[in-house]
Amino acid sequence: MNSLIGADWAAWSVIAPLAGAVLAALWPRSGPLLGMVVSVFAVLVSAGAALGVWHDGPARAGLGGWEVPLGIALHLDGLSALMLLMTAVVGFAVSVYALAYIRPGSGRDKFWPLWLWLWASMNGLYLSGDAFNLYVALELLGLAAVAMVALAGGAAALTAAMRYLLVSLLGSLAYLMGVALLYASHGVLDLALLGQVMGDEPATRLAAALMTAGLLMKTALFPLHVWLAPAHGSAPAPVSAVLSALVVKASFYLILRLWLDVFPQPEGSAFALLMGALGAAALLWGSLLALRAQRLKRVVAYSTVAQLGYLLLAFPLMLAVPAAWHAVVFFALAHACAKAAVFMAAGSLQRSAGHDRLAGLGGVMRREPMTLFALGIAGASLVGLPLTGGFIAKWLLVEAAIQGQAWGWALLVLVGGLLSGAYVFRVLGHGFIRDLAVTQHHPVPALMSWSVLALALVSVALGFAGAPALELLTRHGGEGS
């Protein structure tokens, strides 16, 4: 029973934000306070869960003592522990930022319940070991995210939210059909059991295709990315940060989880190469869009489209080097911290200048050195410059590609880094233009600038977290160690 300790910790990381969301909906005024309490709590329990996995290996637990197939199974391993930790750290910074960003009256009553609900559903997703519960978590996650996009108000935000809703529902629907197919042919929903009984029959293949396509849609992977930039670009900054850094990772996590633990490895390399090609296209096309965008938040949103392309490289790289997915997960961690920091910095600048047109932001950048500094180091992590998490992630990806002698993918990773360098420094360059007339400048609240800086520094600190993170990822698979 000792091995349940990690899973017990983890269960709290779902219960706490869920309780927080309910309380915040009942007593809207206590939203900020509840948000802070949940954030601190989430960081603690996620760290506890990670420690539990580190020492005792993966664990499974029935929620409330009910075991599979009756109860809800929680499944905690290195991968889910890392995702919990990532969500907790980014979530903490975003919550502190939101204290100052979301002002009373401008949707604050709705922000906190939605955000905590979103948090609970993400953590639920990472811990579910059952295809149907995963669907529920996915659906809850999608609805919360859509509602948060709409928080900004105004026609643009509502249009973006509607589009997002459609894509999200379509994606979940495809996923649900896949689940139904699996249940019909195998009669179980537990992922571990499914992994054992599943063969390579047509129904399974169709289910795998449906589920993957639905999840790709939700992850905004090329060519299903068109909804992302308007949604992420028009939402309030903390929401954009959460969407870009965390929400898209959640659906990607599910793709990875299914292909690692459940679906049988497809014969031949066609599937992996297709995924890789989609990733490459996302990387190149997203970077080009980011290079051409004229508004700061659009640049950052397109950068997300581009960087999600790296995630798909897991599939072709795993053909030759089975452990290559570790590199991709580490990339996801690094990207989450850096991208959230960049979005928050963009939000600070937007708040300060009253707009986010790149051409007019230079003066404000100069007045807010701390925000610019944070933008710079988080940007460096996005580009993969040392000593950041992004650098280690890029190193791991290139290493996997070279080990597998997949020269094309190695080249792609490097070119992608250069392209991201181009758009990041294009943004930073505006801070150096001479003699800028500052038309409008509201000082950025201290809470906002400090939380951005702190998160940017975390993305640098990740540069030294490579070894433990990779070690944690080896705690994978069945129960016990």
Added chain:
Amino acid sequence: MNADSPWLLIFILMSSLVPGVIIFFLGERSRRLRTTLNLTGAGLKLVLVGVLLDGVRRGEVYELRAALLPGVELVLAADALSLLFAALSAVLWFVTTIYAIGYLEGAPNRSRFFGFFSLCVSATVGIAFSGNLITFLIFYEILTLATWPLVVHRGTAQSLRAGRIYLTYTLAGGALLLAAIVWLSVLAGSREFLPGGYLTGLEHAYEPQLKLIFALLVAGFGVKAALVPLHSWLPRAMVAPAPVSALLHAVAVVKAGAFGIVRVVNDVYGSSLVLDLGLDLPLMALAVTTIIYGSVRALFSDDIKRRLAFSTVSQVSYIVLGVALAGPLGAVGGLVHLVHQGLMKITLFFCAGNFAETLGIHKVKGMKGVGRRMPLTMACFTIGALGMIGMPPLAGFVSKWYLGLGALQMEHVWVLGALVVSSLLNALYFLPPMINGWFGRREEPWPASHLDHTRFETHWMLLGPTLFAAACALGAGVLAGMALSPLDWVSFIVERDYAPEAGT
């Protein structure tokens, strides 16, 4: 080994990093505090490097490790070669800081400038102390990041363009390096620099791979070392303020590239493996091409800073040539030029800055008669220029002498021809400014200068560093035979590198 040894390296890095970060957050007006921080950091670094120098001579080992990934470590270590570079950076940073304080007096955004300036030096020192290729790459990329804001500092369309070109070249170079270094670590593990190289034995199984990796490494470092055809960012980066150009050219960026090539040839591949793989000739050809091409371009540049920039392109390749010769005497010539070129070039850039700031002279033609108005600066310029030409007994002569000996030792007589041609070209492009300065006559009066209120020919903070750098350049040549001169130290390094082969 001393228990507190590794801390010295940390302190040396921090002595510029900490003041740099504090300066970022200082207001524009707190000039005195900023100056104090700058000078304290620079002075402290100088002292600490001195302590380290003494320790290394006594045979103490300084080393610091931190795991980045399983099997991949961040290693800081001080060996004789790293001290050569670190000492050069520490000395030149100190004088350039004083120079920059005088130069930028009253200019906007000084906090930002000095912040990045300090970061830049921290990165350079980090490069010096890097104990393996990945650590080298980390600091090399940080250097790119820290110098870009200095290049675009003026914020004009021209400087932003120069910054863009600079980044394009250096980031692409960094990507090549990353590929090469990861590849090497897949083949041979992520090992530390070792005199004589650590790849011997792999050449049977991986000959084509090793050749390709070598090419990638040289290309990656060659971007910053401004090897032709990867040089064109350098003349454009001249839009930066003069202290930046001085630092960029004499120490930080260009030398980082050259130093990388030295590390690769001496401590990764090892000169015998370079010879076995037949990599010495291509590298030599590349260096000689760059030397000649840079000199020819310098000849046709009328702008003083641009002429100096192309001269840098040419001169830095002497270092590459020296290590490419893959023999002990050539290595002495190349390594000693790392120091000599730094001292001479920084003198020349200080002089160019003095002329531009005091009298508004930017062109070679405009230098007519400047020797009467600013005799001290002109004298310094002359020392630097004659040294570059290779006039005995100045510093440049010592470098060229050993390069020539090295060429003969390895039986590459044609290299001697290249050295002669390049010295002739050097004379052709450095003599006109000298003749103009000393013997030319200016008809109209000199324009009034905003520095006129000073007692000397220009502001003392500009003049002092110039005189000091010129004195160093002079001393490095004239006193080359003394203990602890650059030549002496370099001979010590080369003996260590080539010791295993000494008997053959």
